[in-house]
Amino acid sequence: MATEHNQDAQDLQNEQAEQQTQAETEQAEVTVEDLQANIQKLEENLKLEKARTANAVYEAQKSVERIQRESEKHKDTVLEKFAKELVESVDNLERAIQAATEETPVVEGVRLTLKSLLTTLEKFGVVEVDTTNGFNADLHQAVGIDPNAQANQIGTVLQKGYTLNGRLLRPAMVMVGQ
Template sequence: MAHEQNEHVQDTQSEQIDSSENVEQAGSVTVEDLKEQISKLEESLKLEKARAANAVYEAEKVKERLVREAENAKKFALEKFAKGLLESVDNLERAILASGEEKSPLLEGVELTLKSLITTLEKHEIAAVDTENGFNADLHQAVGIDPNAKSGEIGNVLQKGYTLSGRLLRPAMVTVGQ
């Protein structure tokens, strides 16, 4: 674009030189010639102002796009790491379920560790997928049919799903009613 502008400026300058040579060749400068030259220069100025405004607009759009892409890259850079942590969350939840009704210091430690891990995940915008408000194919993965659940309702959650900054990280594996 800068090359085009340079060519246009050179063309305008050569037109000005040509018109000034024509005026010199005519021997006298008429008012009409000067008015014509002024109007050409004004049109050239308008064109250059429009090009400059367009260049500024394009630069702002590129800047906004780069900022948006950088923000998305920051948000979702944790995706692989977060998926790895979800396995730990699953294992801690399984350990709590396997302990049954028996309360012990070990169980309390596992519960506190799980709570701490979930709090850390929430700080980084990692949240569990809602499984209370019915089946949603965008958030849940149906892996079986639950004969005791109503149609479109989630019967059993086999594995929790999670989102990262509103984007699905892992779907919830559920059974649904028929």
């Protein structure tokens, strides 16, 4: 009976060992499947985060470009306002030279100042509008008719015009032949 009882106990231990081994195998299989599912889920999350990062970098680059464009536009606006004010000084210096009745050292100083101012303006892109090649409505403002000028030709320049980096700063006020 003791042998039978030992045999039953041994059979019971073997059966429990088999069940434990089978449970471990099933647990190992489940764990591998779970790990594969987790890996796939993590890969999808990684792709999503990479896409978000790429989008954030793209948005940052676009913001930098937009800020640079706005900065350039602001700089151009400020330069344009400043140049318009300086052009008024050029007009005043030219009027002073025209009003002078005799050549004095003061008049010569005004001429040199005008020349220096025009040179500085040209360095920064301010150029006088051409009035020798006929009337151009984009660059000239006709304010009257000059009876001595040919048709569509500029007779008298009342006020010089200027461009700033190729853009019209102030049109030349002219009288045109009919």
